[in-house]
Amino acid sequence: MHQHGHNDPNAKKLYELIKDVKIAMMTTVDTDGTLHSRPMHSQETDEHGDLWFFTQIQSPKITEVSRDNEVNLAYSDPSSQTYVSVAGKAEIVRDKATIQEKWSEPLRAWFPEGVDDPQIALIRVHPSKGEYWDSPSSTIVHLYGYAKAALTGQQPNPGDQAKVNLS
Numbered sequence: 001m002h003q004h005g006h007n008d009p010n011a012k013k014l015y016e017l018i019k020d021v022k023i024a025m026m027t028t029v030d031t032d033g034t035l036h037s038r039p040m041h042s043q044e045t046d047e048h049g050d051l052w053f054f055t056q057i058q059s060p061k062i063t064e065v066s067r068d069n070e071v072n073l074a075y076s077d078p079s080s081q082t083y084v085s086v087a088g089k090a091e092i093v094r095d096k097a098t099i100q101e102k103w104s105e106p107l108r109a110w111f112p113e114g115v116d117d118p119q120i121a122l123i124r125v126h127p128s129k130g131e132y133w134d135s136p137s138s139t140i141v142h143l144y145g146y147a148k149a150a151l152t153g154q155q156p157n158p159g160d161q162a163k164v165n166l167s
Contacts (some may be wrong), residue, residue: 092121
């Protein structure tokens, strides 16, 4: 399904970990050089592994991406102890066919005119690298890890962690 990172065996797991996380924190470089993060609603990843987000064309993130297209996306699902960071290059997409393809009716809350809203745009992120942390979520597992550390002085296994090449 995902062609990006096909040479890295951890790429499939990274995409699996984020597929059901609907909100990502998108970080861009602000006009003053500082980092600027905001929550963004994730659309379904495409067959190339690109990540998609709807936005208003008149928003600070559009200005920021136009100046410096390096972005970071942070996904978090505390209920399953899953955390993912994805770095890549962002691109602004105004293509009506792509907007129509990615559109879902709940987006009308932000775009009252639907796909014909003159303020609608997409941000496509082409991932270049990522990292994930996938820890056991069971309270029993955490208690066992705490007890093991207290008794043996050894850190418990926090679960899977991997850096992933997505380019």
